[in-house]
Amino acid sequence: MRFLPILLLIGAAAFYASFLSWVLQDESSPQKPPNSNLATAMGWLVLPAGVVFGFMGVWAGGFGVPLGIALVVVCTVLWMPLTIAVAVAIPLARPRIAYALARLSTLRAEPDPVGVAMAVAARAAGRAPSPDPSIEPWLEGRAAKRPLTPGMVLALGLSASLFGHDEEAREMIALVDAFDDTITDPWITRWAHEWLAVEAAERGDWVAVHRATHGLGRRSTTTRWLGAVAGRFLDRPDAPTEANLDALWQSFPGHRKVADLHDQAVAYTGLASEPVAATSPLQAHVHAVAHPTSQTLAQAVHLWSAADVDPAIVADALKDLQGAASRAGLPLRLPKEGPMCPSDVLGGDPLEAIEIASNRLAHRLQSGDTTDRQQDLRDWLHLAGLLEAVRRHEDPALLRLAFRPIYSPLCALSVSLYNDRNERHLSNALTRWLLFLAQEVGDTRAVALQTQNLAASRRHA
Amino acid sequence: MKPAKGLERLLENPFWILELPISASPLEAEREGQKLLAMLSVGLEAAATYPTPFGPQPRTEDRVRQALAVLRDPTRRARATFWADAPPPGPSPPKLPAWTDLRERLGWR
Numbered sequence: 001m002r003f004l005p006i007l008l009l010i011g012a013a014a015f016y017a018s019f020l021s022w023v024l025q026d027e028s029s030p031q032k033p034p035n036s037n038l039a040t041a042m043g044w045l046v047l048p049a050g051v052v053f054g055f056m057g058v059w060a061g062g063f064g065v066p067l068g069i070a071l072v073v074v075c076t077v078l079w080m081p082l083t084i085a086v087a088v089a090i091p092l093a094r095p096r097i098a099y100a101l102a103r104l105s106t107l108r109a110e111p112d113p114v115g116v117a118m119a120v121a122a123r124a125a126g127r128a129p130s131p132d133p134s135i136e137p138w139l140e141g142r143a144a145k146r147p148l149t150p151g152m153v154l155a156l157g158l159s160a161s162l163f164g165h166d167e168e169a170r171e172m173i174a175l176v177d178a179f180d181d182t183i184t185d186p187w188i189t190r191w192a193h194e195w196l197a198v199e200a201a202e203r204g205d206w207v208a209v210h211r212a213t214h215g216l217g218r219r220s221t222t223t224r225w226l227g228a229v230a231g232r233f234l235d236r237p238d239a240p241t242e243a244n245l246d247a248l249w250q251s252f253p254g255h256r257k258v259a260d261l262h263d264q265a266v267a268y269t270g271l272a273s274e275p276v277a278a279t280s281p282l283q284a285h286v287h288a289v290a291h292p293t294s295q296t297l298a299q300a301v302h303l304w305s306a307a308d309v310d311p312a313i314v315a316d317a318l319k320d321l322q323g324a325a326s327r328a329g330l331p332l333r334l335p336k337e338g339p340m341c342p343s344d345v346l347g348g349d350p351l352e353a354i355e356i357a358s359n360r361l362a363h364r365l366q367s368g369d370t371t372d373r374q375q376d377l378r379d380w381l382h383l384a385g386l387l388e389a390v391r392r393h394e395d396p397a398l399l400r401l402a403f404r405p406i407y408s409p410l411c412a413l414s415v416s417l418y419n420d421r422n423e424r425h426l427s428n429a430l431t432r433w434l435l436f437l438a439q440e441v442g443d444t445r446a447v448a449l450q451t452q453n454l455a456a457s458r459r460h461a
Numbered sequence: 462m463k464p465a466k467g468l469e470r471l472l473e474n475p476f477w478i479l480e481l482p483i484s485a486s487p488l489e490a491e492r493e494g495q496k497l498l499a500m501l502s503v504g505l506e507a508a509a510t511y512p513t514p515f516g517p518q519p520r521t522e523d524r525v526r527q528a529l530a531v532l533r534d535p536t537r538r539a540r541a542t543f544w545a546d547a548p549p550p551g552p553s554p555p556k557l558p559a560w561t562d563l564r565e566r567l568g569w570r
Contacts, residue, residue: 091568126570198567204559222567233557257566264558283548289467290515290550313543316470324467 012042013050020078020104040106043078050075081105085120093127095135099142112185115151118142119188122158131162140374148373148426150179151188158195170199171381177217178429180458190220197226206233221252229265242266281307285317292328297321301332331392351398354386355405362409365416373423376413380430383410387437396441403441410434411449418457428457468515475528475538476545477513478520483542487532494529498522514549 019039050071057068077084081104089098102117110116118139125135136159143152157172176184176192193212200208206229213219213227225248231239240248249255249262278284281303288300304317318332325332361379383406390402411434418427431453438446476483479493500508501522510517531537564570 123569127568194567195569198563198569201560202563204557206557254567258560258563261560261563261566278551282543282546286471286514286547286549287551289471291553292467293554296554309543310540313540316540320467320470322467323469324465327465327467 013046015039016042016046020106043106047075047079051079077101078104082116082120085124090120090124090127093124093129095121095125095132096138098124110185111183112149112151112188114142114146115149115153115155116185116187117151118155119151119158119191122155122162123191126158126162135159135162147423148377150176150184150192150425150429153179153377154188154192154195161195161199166199168381170196171385172377175377175381175429175433177215178433179425180428180432183425183428186218189217190223193217194220194223194226197223197230201226201229206230210234210236221248225249225252225255225262229262232265232268235270278303281309281317285321289320289324292324292330294330297325297330297332326389331394350386350389351401354383354390354402357383357386358405358409361413365409365412373421373426376417376423376426380410380413380433384433400441400443403437403443407434407438407443407446414453424457428454431457470544471547472513472515472518473524473527474513474545474547475531475541477518478511478524478528479532480511483545490529490532494525497525501525514547 016039019042054068054071054073054075057064057071060068081101085098085101085105089095089101099117099121102120103113105113105116121142122135122139125132125139139155139159143156146152154173154176157169160166160172161169173192173195176188196212197209200206200212209226209230213223213230219227225245228240228245228248230236232245245262245266249258255262278287278299281300284296284300284303288296300321301318304314304321307314322332357379361383364375364379387399387402387406390398410430414427414430414434417423417430431450435447435450435454438450475490476485479485479490479497481490481493485493497508497520501520508520511520531541
């Protein structure tokens with residue numbers, strides 16, 4: 001009778017061990033990874049007990065010492081495998097070990113266990129002195145037979161950045177926010193926002209840092225600090241005080257590694273004022289095309305719109321300013337009245353590019369070429385990038401013009417992903433993206449349809 | 462190398478390419494253009510670049526021919542005359558810092 005608790009514990013351990021082996025053998029299954037509340041409960045019972053028994057064995061001495069140590073190590077690894085993966089395997093740049101440890105994590109409620117494991121592996125791969133070319137196909141192999149999830153998208157984005165494809169990585173990781181909360185692990189959300197903020201800060205794009213650090217979803221302490229720094233650099237009304245900035249800086253691990261950068265943010269007192277305002281449109285124009293910023297471009301546009309000059313020269317000037325603005329990744333805000341409207345200045349280039357890309361996608365879908373998930377993602381990202389270029393002009397009419405050719409083929413893609421390819425999470429994310437876009441342009445029919453599609457996909461999830 | 466977007470019209474001003482004042486006659490423009498084409502065809506260093514408010518720019522035979530074509534057309538010449546008065550650009554405005562090794566410092570690399 002007195003051995004009953006030990007026998008029950010051994011039985012629970014055996015049950016948990018067999019569940020773990022089932023989880024790890026499940027790599028090639030297209031279905032959702034196995035989960036079991038009973039096994040998880042067994043784990044919560046067995047593993048802490050194993051640690052306690054291990055220490056008791058060490059205390060007892062003799063043969064108990066090595067057995068006790070082994071029991072403590074094994075049970076600790078199985079109890080906190082994700083923590084060990086992040087704290088040990090990532091800094092040691094061991095992606096495959098990191099992946100295996102993260103996949104052992106069954107005690108923590110994870111909506112996306114394979115995605116989290118892939119993201120952990122991708123982070124570990126990033127710490128290697130030089131990128132391993134085998135890591136990208138290895139990661140893609142992990143995701144090959146499963147529906148794409150936000151963790152997988154993050155992992156694939158991080159993998160792209162390993163080889164210098166930062167722009168592709170940026171677009172892909174930004175898609176994590178499009179996925180439904182029910183399938184997005186909080187760690188994935190935090191890591192995605194942190195990576196976007198850190199990468200934008202590397203480029204000096206503090207507007208993008210602010211965008212990545214604010215908004216819905218969980219943020220890491222590092223992300224909150226970067227958001228505060230962005231507020232300071234951008235002279236925002238909600239910029240933190242020096243004391244608040246200090247407190248945020250000290251709140252994240254490894255903050256000492258960025259002490260000098262933090263000092264730079266604390267010492268920041270604002271940019272020096274712009275040079276003396278130009279007195280002629282030509283002078284303002286030269287300054288704006290040589291040094292395109294929001295201020296120089298706005299000054300040039302203002303002076304051209306008021307100038308008593310041949311309208312053909314003004315039209316040429318505005319086209320050149322548009323070229324300089326797009327070179328700098330800035331919008332060109334044109335006067336609402338006057339000889340030129342934005343679509344004339346744009347010359348139809350981005351709208352034409354959107355038409356071409358949309359037609360190419362529609363043609364691909366109609367011809368039945370729907371087996372390449374990476375191509376689907378690339379097509380979506382490409383159209384999203386073209387749309388973002390149009391959005392920067394802050395002209396609702398232009399955005400509505402761009403929406404029409406994009407909507408139908410992406411809608412068809414979403415339906416194909418859901419009905420024909422079992423990519424329900426990716427389809428759901430695309431549907432949400434289309435819904436937000438339809439709301440932005442005010443297309444009530446599209447809003448109604450995408451709302452209906454979302455509700456239907458949630459019912460069948 | 463193609464000029465940066467937005468700068469082509471300024472950098473390829475025909476008066477700058479031919480190093481002529483805006484008051485130059487059509488005959489003077491033709492004479493100067495033919496002289497530069499001959500110099501370029503034998504690879505003379507003196508003809509290799511032309512001064513602009515944005516610094517010296519490479520002069521090519523295509524650019525010289527294009528400049529002559531513009532100056533032969535009265536409408537295009539009038540617009541080029543306007544643009545030839547462009548002053549040098551002002552100093553570059555100060556930029557916000559870029560923390561270029563941040564990923565490495567924060568454990569993303």
